[in-house]
Amino acid sequence: MPHPRRSVTLHDVAADAGVSLATASRVLGGSSRPVAPEYRDRVLAAAARLRYAADASARAMRTGSDALALVADDLTTPSIAIVVAAMERQARTRGAFVTVSATHCDPQRQLETIRQLRALRPRALVLTSGRIDADALSGRLLAELLAYQQSGGRVVIVGDTDLPFHSISFDNHRAAREIGRHIARTGHRRVAILAGEPEQAAISARTAGFIEGLGAETEVRVVHCEVSRQGGFKAAQGLVTDDLDAIMAANDLMAVGALSALRTAGVAVPADLSLTGFDDIGLAVNVTPRLTTVALPLAYAGMEAIRLALQDPGAVTHVKVEGQLMIRDSTRATA
Template sequence: MPHPRRSVTLHDVAADAGVSVATASRVLGGSSRSVAPEYRDRVLAAAARLRYTADVSARAMRTSSDALALVADDITTPSIAIVVAAMERQARAKGAFVTVSATRGVPARQLETIRQLRALRPRALVLTSGRIDADALSGRLLAELQAYQGDGGRVVVVGDTDLPFHSIRFDNYRAATEIGRHVALTGHRRVVILAGERAQAAMSARTEGFLAGLRDGDVADVRVVHCEVSRQGGFTAARRLASDFDAVMAANDLIAVGALSALRAAGVEVPSDVSLTGFDDIGLAVNVTPRLTTVALPLAYAGAEAIRLALKESGPITHVTVEGRLIIRDSTARAR
């Protein structure tokens, strides 16, 4: 089996050209300090002969990078778009910029993406995901992040995590409990929860909160239906429902808007026949008829706070918890 080719170093180029490492560095590193044409030509010829490639990552570590890398589960959702937009505004205000990568929340893809980003040496990594565990991939994800931090980078997690880094988490459970109680207090007794996908931690926390709030209001007839986290997922799930319910609680606004379309197509009026709730308070929540009762999460605040933590001076690890706020609109009414 052939051995892998050893990387050519700046020292190799300098030795081949018969110049000092400092001279070779000035020629190949784009230094503003002048080098005699004879030495420059020798260095460039040696670099071409040895097929030398500059170690961009090492150079980046010696200088301060202005890049902040965001690793998200899915950058196409409206809620993440709000977070990313707030990050970009805050970063630009501080003279930095944000790059974005999507992983679909798959730990193996998260690990691969982080490894690739480490080579570019961004100033900070911001991970936004429903849940990131320290033991993911037998601890390799944590080890990769710790190695990056050991090289001088900063790690911030937006989402639930037990990783030893700065973090911002949403209290999905508490906010979902509040909206569950509201549905119960308005007299609804037969409730369907469109819970999103089982594997998504945020969706699971919201579903558990819905159930807790409904139990507090003595609601026992509850069905949990899992679906794709999208408008189509909500439409398909609601279209398959039987007619014996008086409220639908969706794990996010996209699912709720899809369910609203399916109910309307079936001749079910919202809220006179069935009440409907969402979660997140994206722009779409007030651009549908009836406007959605939902939970407003401070998504823009979370994005701006993540950048603040990414750029702040060294200090103790900070964990921030942000809470949602119940917004009662036209899609819920007292049960008949």
């Protein structure tokens, strides 16, 4: 049985050409340092003779790569999928590509992931999270990102942050306040809010905005649940016997789950009860009735993150984008 062929190394090329390892590395690694034509010809001839192929991953470790590393909380949500798809499209137009890692909102996992990615020297790190704080893990996360930046990398954050890096954030509170005002203006006075999990900063900001927009005259019940379609379904199941005239969900997935639970229980939307979501994912217009919701510019945020990641160094830029109220069929004015 034939033995597998041993990979030819840079050491082999240098020995065959009769030059130092450093000289062979300069010729084959694309160094800007000059090499005498005689030595360059000898190295190239030896490389061709030995069929040497440069190790791209090792070169990336030394010089960096065209990869942009995205570190996201949860890759299973439709809103993140929109952001990532926009990032990939924008990166391709610039000759770069995007790698993706999920950290499930865990700061320790964020730190470990960033440390592992730093070893591969991506051109930029893009973090998407509801909130990233400077004091997370006693400042270790910030220290890791600063070290990466000082070594030549670029950091961009999609989400709320007080870190000294480029950022694109969503004005969740303001947009939620607007949809809350709409529900109050249309006569709803007994409202339940599907508020997701309280540790998620973006969801919490939306809940606070809902409450402010609804005003003091509205009786509000806040229900925490899993931020998913199933979480919305279970939460709404527990509300069908309550005397409500509206349910407001902190994202569209929970709203779609709630819609299913209400339909199963024989509660008509919006004839018996109005329902709203947040994000304006594809499902929002593909359910019946179509969801009243807030449209966030998710694709724009993804494209802007890549633009900031690849632009020439300059002053740190903080971009805050606003949502747009989309009034559709799942809400109506009360009698």
